[in-house]
């Protein structure tokens with residue numbers, strides 16, 4: 441593993457509040473277990489639950505409302521969803537003065553480049569003003585949102601809470617691409633560059649391009665690329681309309697982009713991946729657990745959790761059969777594997 445000169449070193453208050461959020465989430469695991477046991481007893485056969493998800497939600501919401509464990513768990517979930525971004529921001533502000541020179545140095549030094557969207561470019565309606573993950577003000581409101589999301593929310597909070605580690609997971613997905621080496625890779629929804637880095641470490645010789653709709657997160661990807669000496673080319677562009685020439689890449693990849701976009705845009709993303717791949721090129725897209733792989737009770741839990749967590753397109757995305765979407769886009773030798781992340785691999789016929 442490489443060292444990270446951009447790593448967040450909190451002051452005392454920030455450390456305490458970030459730790460509090462981590463321990464609150466860890467400490468509420470037994471409560472969530474209790475809720476799951478109660479629900480399993482209440483619904484011994486999930487297949488009888490209503491097919492329609494809104495109806496299922498009303499039905500189960502009402503049935504669970506009497507449970508103190510359920511209500512407490514919902515309250516803690518709401519608190520975490522609402523507070524985690526604010527806690528991270530406050531922790532950043534506390535040490536802003538120390539961090540600003542480091543952030544500026546790695547923003548400017550190269551060799552990674554970042555091209556913002558051209559003046560007047562329209563932001564897609566499904567993205568504009570949406571507060572994904574209940575990020576106060578959305579991705580673009582805070583000028584340091586990339587740093588806050590990448591270094592504090594992701595590296596400190598989410599990494600501490602995720603079994604197996606979120607970076608190890610990205611490296612595992614990168615290594616699932618069929619070939620041992622690639623020359624030109626496109627990372628769709630590159631965000632703060634965490635999967636981009638996993639791709640680069642797995643395919644050290646590859647020239648890597650990343651696209652994302654958010655400039656703020658790409659700025660942090662640029663800092664990470666620079667800090668590691670990588671010559672990534674980053675563009676603020678939509679994955680469904682990248683503007684790159686046909687046959688520009690031999691691998692197109694994404695890591696948990698797809699649940700953040702509506703189903704019709706997902707289809708366009710696969711079509712765009714196909715277009716920009718050279719004949720014989722590979723596609724590897726990974727995303728959240730498919731609803732088809734869960735029973736109806738687990739789907740309800742995932743669906744209500746996603747709503748609580750500020751994921752407006754999770755339901756329509758998780759309901760899609762991504763392997764089918766890949767085949768419809770023209771990919772062949774399509775395979776789908778894994779629960780989380782669910783990984784779809786395909787090849788453009790050569």
Ligand SMILES: C[S@@+](CC[C@H](N)C(=O)[O-])C[C@H]1O[C@@H](n2cnc3c(N)ncnc32)[C@H](O)[C@@H]1O
Nearest residue numbers: 629630631634635652653654678679695696697
């Ligand atoms: C969960 S993050 C991706 C995580 C990232 N791949 C990583 O490994 O950390 C989803 C990203 O998709 C971006 N996004 C959403 N819609 C997009 C689109 N149509 N085209 C490109 N990026 C998009 C968001 O701005 C966000 O940064």
